[in-house]
Amino acid sequence: MKVVNNKVHSVDGLGIMKGRKAYTDDFAEKDSLIIKVLRSPHPFAKIKKIDDQEAKKLTGVEMVLTYKDFKRIPFTRAGQGYPEPSPHDKFVLDEYVRYIGDEVLAVVGSSDEICRKALDLIKVEYEVLEPILDFEQAIDNQVIIHPEPEIHEMFDIGFKPKRNIAAAYEMNVGDVEKSLAACDYVIRETFYTQAQAHVMLEPHTVNARMDYQNRICIYSATQTPFHVRRIISQGLEIPLSKIRVIKPRVGGGFGGKQAIHGEMLVAFVTYKTGKPAKIVYTRKEVFESSYTRHPMRLEMALGADKNGKLKAIDAKVLSDTGAYGEHALTVFMVTGSKVLPLYNKVDSVRFVGDVVYTNHTPAGAFRGYGAIQGNFALESAIDILCVKMGVDPIKFRQENMMKENETSPIFAIMGEGTAGTAMNMDTCKLEECVERGLKLIDWQSKYPRIETEDKIKSVGMAIAMQGSGIPYIDMGAATIKLNDDGFYNLMVGATEIGQGSDTVLTQIAAEELMTSVDKVVIYSSDTDLTPFDVGAYASSTTYVSGNAVLRAAKELKSRMVEEAARILETKIENIDFDGKRFLNINDKKEISLIDFSNQITYSHEQKQLQVTSSYVGHKSPPPFMAGFVEIDIDKETYEVEIINYVSVVDCGTTINPMLAKGQVDGAIVQGLGMAFYEDVQYSKTGKLISSDMLNYKIPTRLDIKNLTTVFVDSYEESGPFGAKSVGEIGIDTPPAALANAVYNALGIRITKLPITPEKIYQEMRKKNEK
Amino acid sequence: MKINLNINGVSKAFLIQENEYLLEVLRRNDYTSVKRGCDNTSCGVCTVLFDGKPIPSCSMLAIRCEGHEITTVEGIEKEAEKLANYFGELGADQCGYCNPSMALTVYSLKKENKHATDEEIKAYLVGNLCRCTGYVAQHQAIKKYLGDES
Ligand code: FES
Numbered sequence: 001m002k003v004v005n006n007k008v009h010s011v012d013g014l015g016i017m018k019g020r021k022a023y024t025d026d027f028a029e030k031d032s033l034i035i036k037v038l039r040s041p042h043p044f045a046k047i048k049k050i051d052d053q054e055a056k057k058l059t060g061v062e063m064v065l066t067y068k069d070f071k072r073i074p075f076t077r078a079g080q081g082y083p084e085p086s087p088h089d090k091f092v093l094d095e096y097v098r099y100i101g102d103e104v105l106a107v108v109g110s111s112d113e114i115c116r117k118a119l120d121l122i123k124v125e126y127e128v129l130e131p132i133l134d135f136e137q138a139i140d141n142q143v144i145i146h147p148e149p150e151i152h153e154m155f156d157i158g159f160k161p162k163r164n165i166a167a168a169y170e171m172n173v174g175d176v177e178k179s180l181a182a183c184d185y186v187i188r189e190t191f192y193t194q195a196q197a198h199v200m201l202e203p204h205t206v207n208a209r210m211d212y213q214n215r216i217c218i219y220s221a222t223q224t225p226f227h228v229r230r231i232i233s234q235g236l237e238i239p240l241s242k243i244r245v246i247k248p249r250v251g252g253g254f255g256g257k258q259a260i261h262g263e264m265l266v267a268f269v270t271y272k273t274g275k276p277a278k279i280v281y282t283r284k285e286v287f288e289s290s291y292t293r294h295p296m297r298l299e300m301a302l303g304a305d306k307n308g309k310l311k312a313i314d315a316k317v318l319s320d321t322g323a324y325g326e327h328a329l330t331v332f333m334v335t336g337s338k339v340l341p342l343y344n345k346v347d348s349v350r351f352v353g354d355v356v357y358t359n360h361t362p363a364g365a366f367r368g369y370g371a372i373q374g375n376f377a378l379e380s381a382i383d384i385l386c387v388k389m390g391v392d393p394i395k396f397r398q399e400n401m402m403k404e405n406e407t408s409p410i411f412a413i414m415g416e417g418t419a420g421t422a423m424n425m426d427t428c429k430l431e432e433c434v435e436r437g438l439k440l441i442d443w444q445s446k447y448p449r450i451e452t453e454d455k456i457k458s459v460g461m462a463i464a465m466q467g468s469g470i471p472y473i474d475m476g477a478a479t480i481k482l483n484d485d486g487f488y489n490l491m492v493g494a495t496e497i498g499q500g501s502d503t504v505l506t507q508i509a510a511e512e513l514m515t516s517v518d519k520v521v522i523y524s525s526d527t528d529l530t531p532f533d534v535g536a537y538a539s540s541t542t543y544v545s546g547n548a549v550l551r552a553a554k555e556l557k558s559r560m561v562e563e564a565a566r567i568l569e570t571k572i573e574n575i576d577f578d579g580k581r582f583l584n585i586n587d588k589k590e591i592s593l594i595d596f597s598n599q600i601t602y603s604h605e606q607k608q609l610q611v612t613s614s615y616v617g618h619k620s621p622p623p624f625m626a627g628f629v630e631i632d633i634d635k636e637t638y639e640v641e642i643i644n645y646v647s648v649v650d651c652g653t654t655i656n657p658m659l660a661k662g663q664v665d666g667a668i669v670q671g672l673g674m675a676f677y678e679d680v681q682y683s684k685t686g687k688l689i690s691s692d693m694l695n696y697k698i699p700t701r702l703d704i705k706n707l708t709t710v711f712v713d714s715y716e717e718s719g720p721f722g723a724k725s726v727g728e729i730g731i732d733t734p735p736a737a738l739a740n741a742v743y744n745a746l747g748i749r750i751t752k753l754p755i756t757p758e759k760i761y762q763e764m765r766k767k768n769e770k
Numbered sequence: 771m772k773i774n775l776n777i778n779g780v781s782k783a784f785l786i787q788e789n790e791y792l793l794e795v796l797r798r799n800d801y802t803s804v805k806r807g808c809d810n811t812s813c814g815v816c817t818v819l820f821d822g823k824p825i826p827s828c829s830m831l832a833i834r835c836e837g838h839e840i841t842t843v844e845g846i847e848k849e850a851e852k853l854a855n856y857f858g859e860l861g862a863d864q865c866g867y868c869n870p871s872m873a874l875t876v877y878s879l880k881k882e883n884k885h886a887t888d889e890e891i892k893a894y895l896v897g898n899l900c901r902c903t904g905y906v907a908q909h910q911a912i913k914k915y916l917g918d919e920s
């Protein structure tokens with residue numbers, strides 16, 4: 001391979017570095033109306049009265065929008081395919097507000113300042129209601145967060161709003177109780193994972209204008225432009241054909257931008273007034289009023305026999321979806337489906353639980369969703385079990401974990417909202433990942449700990465798996481066009497959000513067309529101009545959209561060869577195309593690609609050669625990895641320093657090895673953030689405390705010493721040039737690896753994320769008291 | 771009110787509000803390479819050079835910039851290009867929202883201390899957050915750029 005799996009610079013890095021216009025707000029019309037949202041000061045309340053008379057009199061105020069301005073059409077902002085596996089439980093504006101930061105009303109005015117002044121003049125009377133702020137108290141609480149009659153599920157997801165349940169699920173393989181009873185060793189432990197904030201540096205941003213065909217043209221910093229178009233159409237009853245959604249460069253998403261945030265209000269204002277409008281979330285709004293990761297309680301029971309065989313896994317999970325049920329079920333499913341198959345030799349598995357409403361900021365998609373929570377619980381529990389059994393946790397994993405050519409019944413049972421898809425692990429290099437990781441971290445000499453005067457050094461590890469798109473659901477499509485002078489346009493619906501998909505997809509096309517990256521010009525995600533794609537989520541782009549690009553390139557190539565055969569007056573099978581010229585192997589006559597493309601464009605039997613192909617996965621080959629952390633703990637302060645994080649990853653072929661490494665590095669650091677200190681925190685009254693970057697710390701340069709990220713050789717037959725996905729897998733292991741390292745250092749088990757020095761101190765005190 | 775600002779070596783008159791921050795004035799006037807990422811000077815994507823020193827433009831009143839030289843990434847194009855090359859080589863590009871501000875900050879570091887140690891580099895750039903890359907590839911690229919004598 002010449003382009004794929006080679007060092008290729010990203011196709012857009014230079015222009016981005018130079019500061020060229022690229023992001024959503026760079027394209028906002030200068031005279032855009034500004035939309036500012038009045039946000040609820042109460043965690044749960046009913047709006048009794050809105051007095052906006054004074055505000056409306058203010059010069060420059062265009063309108064004040066309240067729930068009365070919108071038809072009551074419930075929808076979900078989740079940004080998923082249709083019908084969505086999320087409850088339709090959200091209105092653009094509603095007479096109830098369900099968390100501090102929820103939308104009360106919107107002011108539309110000529111400037112930020114005028115909007116702010118108008119907001120100050122508006123008086124809202126609320127009937128303040130008792131909130132639910134503890135997710136363990138939500139089910140069957142006398143408070144019902146969603147009493148409204150119009151809300152509904154699209155198909156059975158266990159939606160029971162009267163009980164504050166947004167979704168529920170249960171699955172059983174074998175009889176877990178029976179197997180646990182027969183086990184020689186059983187451990188039970190309850191784990192808690194916290195809400196994490198995405199903190200993509202570009203805030204949620206949308207702007208719109210009516211174009212000269214009187215259609216609404218929306219720029220949005222979204223991961224799912226086609227879903228955005230559909231949801232706007234359904235929610236505002238604007239014909240789909242009247243809406244164009246353009247996704248320009250996106251300044252990070254990590255799942256947060258899979259959802260609809262400002263789109264509804266902006267589209268409504270522009271469609272209604274005919275004037276351009278925009279919304280840019282403040283950082284406070286991003287924290288308070290967009291999404292977090294779902295906090296969870298995971299009650300785990302593991303059982304093994306005396307021969308070191310893991311026999312049973314029982315996982316009872318409670319997940320907190322906050323005020324709205326976006327991704328309630330899907331995140332929950334992944335907690336089981338992309339975690340439990342890691343140990344596929346068990347007799348029985350149970351995965352059961354509920355996803356509940358609370359009066360907190362809604363939870364939504366976030367890189368590694370469900371998997372990071374499940375991985376923390378399972379991979380911590382495995383180490384706990386090994387301690388109880390007195391066996392080596394590495395050996396135990398090596399004996400019990402998934403291997404190549406094996407499978408798990410869970411794949412067929414659990415999908416994301418619907419049943420899953422049975423599949424074999426045609427590529428699974430987990431054994432090699434573990435072996436290499438052990439060497440790279442130098443486990444032998446550091447496990448379990450090395451004590452010096454003031455520090456304890458230790459190591460910990462965890463294994464993980466992810467998926468590559470959602471089989472039979474996620475569809476990606478690509479169009480490739482041959483131009484005169486022999487270069488190509490590649491149009492994809494796939495959504496570049498900073499993960500490098502434009503570069504990776506360009507490489508796939510260039511490889512197949514035997515040309516260089518600069519001869520393939522990519523344009524992504526414009527609902528008018530590019531073919532459909534579900535968007536950037538579920539680690540689907542390289543695998544699903546990449547396969548679509550590969551198909552399109554193959555088909556275009558055969559169309560070109562057909563035409564060349566006609567020009568060179570021979571049969572197709574006599575044509576040899578090397579990316580630069582077509583050769584008739586019989587008479588050695590040839591035509592260069594440039595002459596060929598010019599001829600069919602301008603001079604003889606002219607035609608446009610262009611092909612559109614699409615791809616839907618029939619399976620979702622999981623990438624695998626082993627993550628190893630080396631830490632130093634200060635004996636006095638319990639401050640933990642990360643000395644190195646070793647990631648050994650099997651993601652099939654790395655289409656772009658540098659960008660793949662970037663995906664893993666970036667995800668590891670986000671995972672370390674969650675493991676160590678990132679924590680969405682509320683006051684007792686439900687107000688977000690961590691509403692800016694001073695109170696919500698993300699890792700800085702000073703926190704990161706060494707990341708050792710390597711890839712094992714692996715080739716997934718079903719993937720484009722052997723690739724699987726790599727976008728999410730990196731985030732899964734840090735919490736469990738860190739918890740295990742802390743145990744190895746100090747003999748204490750932290751079961752509640754994040755793992756802070758305070759928690760370590762408390763556990764140490766308990767231990768020393770004993 | 772009207773003020774004169776020298777941006778990237780060109781002096782121009784700008785209409786501003788008295789309480790307006792430099793970031794708003796720049797973005798309003800199409801210097802869109804300067805980004806906004808937060809509300810309280812904690813992310814660094816709004817960095818510009820103020821008489822050659824990196825500052826967050828979101829907390830600098832525009833009115834205070836009269837008589838000073840403001841540089842955005844467009845003003846150091848050649849340097850940005852060099853840095854972009856090292857970013858490309860090391861795979862340090864992701865969403866890029868932090869990149870123009872990074873270019874300005876490391877350019878200024880290079881002028882001050884091109885033999886900066888690892889720790890000095892990190893300390894100098896600590897205010898420039900990045901949520902995508904995990905920093906390691908960026909760090910390697912920045913080191914190469916600092917060592918580039920061309
Ligand atoms: S916008 Fe974040 S520091 Fe200025």
Ligand code: FES
Pocket residue numbers: 201251252498863864865866867868869899900901902903
């Ligand atoms: S590359 Fe996205 S914030 Fe730095």
